[in-house]
Amino acid sequence: MSKPLIGLILGAVLGVIDGLTAWFTPDARSELGSIVVGSTIKGIIAGIAIGFFAKKFHSLPIGILFGVAIGAVLAYLTALMVGKYYFQIILPGTLVGLIVGFATQKYGNTPAAANS
């Protein structure tokens, strides 16, 4: 399995879980569907970006840092759109980036080096 695909799958799964937890916030329960869709799209975008980064750069610490940064930035943008729940959105989004960053560095096929 390629690294971008791992990033996509993991980002999507964690994005769905992330969105579903909005059910525990009574104010947000009525918009659960759109939250889940938005959260999943956010996870997929982050996962693909982190996956492609892992394909180019093979370094666990840098991969994790990139994942954290992408996760935090996307979560911040989401929080800006929502206009509230900054902490509740940014913290999980950052952690999702960290997990995807780690997983894409650790797993997935590394393309063979081409002969020069």
Place this chain on the structure above:
Amino acid sequence: MKWLSDDKLNYLRTVVANPDFSSTKYTFIKELGRGGMGTVYLAQDRELNRLVAIKVLNTPEITEDLRNRMVREAQIIARLEHPGIVPVHDAGTLPDGRVFYAMKYVRGSRLDEYAAENDSIRDRLRKFQAVCDAVAFAHAHGVIHRDLKPQNIMIGSFGEVLVLDWGVAKLTGKPYTDFTNESVQSVDGFNTNAGTVIGTRDYMSPEQARGEIDQLDERADVYSLGAVLHFLLKDQPKLSKAAQAICLKARADEKENRYSTASELSADIGRLLDAEPVSAYRESAIEKASRWVSKNRFLVLLVLAYVLMRVFLVFTSQP
């Protein structure tokens, strides 16, 4: 008449007992070890200025058969060009007619000594896998070792693994064998008679112990490798079922139940090291899950941290 001192007498005794390398490019240094057929000496190669190990026939009464055995042994090892098999540099005859061959002098420790100093099961398994690969290479070239044991395996100073003492090796005449100028008429390269027991009791396969020379094939070495693996693992307190199963399969009494090649055994050791399922053991769903968790410990911890954080946020966000 002057009497010789004890020291001088002892020196003369040593000189007489040791082989005469005067007609060769080697200078005798000391004896390294004595086996059934030959003795290995440490010597200095004066031309290339390096240390070598030289194996010389023990007996001064040289028969044609013994001479052929030594020459054959040197030829077998020389053909097996592999990082895990000690290379032969030179061969020749001493002034007294004894055949010798010079090989790389391996600095390091024997596998049994290495195991006594290294507790790490992973390190031991990696070394063992390298032994399997060297033996598999020999098998692919039509050679069965027949005396694999920890004492015949050296771990070099840089961790390299070398299989030694091919003195009782057997030729199988496989297609890969590159013996262009000789016909392997006998199944046994050294014409060992049926009923002759060759090898070391604790490490030899049942068919080898029964002296069934004609029945011996690669699986006899697989059994010996299993015995070496057992030796390496027997002091480990927590041994996985997969490791035990590999050991049992390699040492099965019936050769049909063993790994059919040393490569298969090596592959299973590789899977064991990578925490993947091994062919020798069918694991339950719980064992599968437990192995996966153990292999992906950090990822599992991260996901757990994520879930805990989620639970924390849910409870702290409640009005």
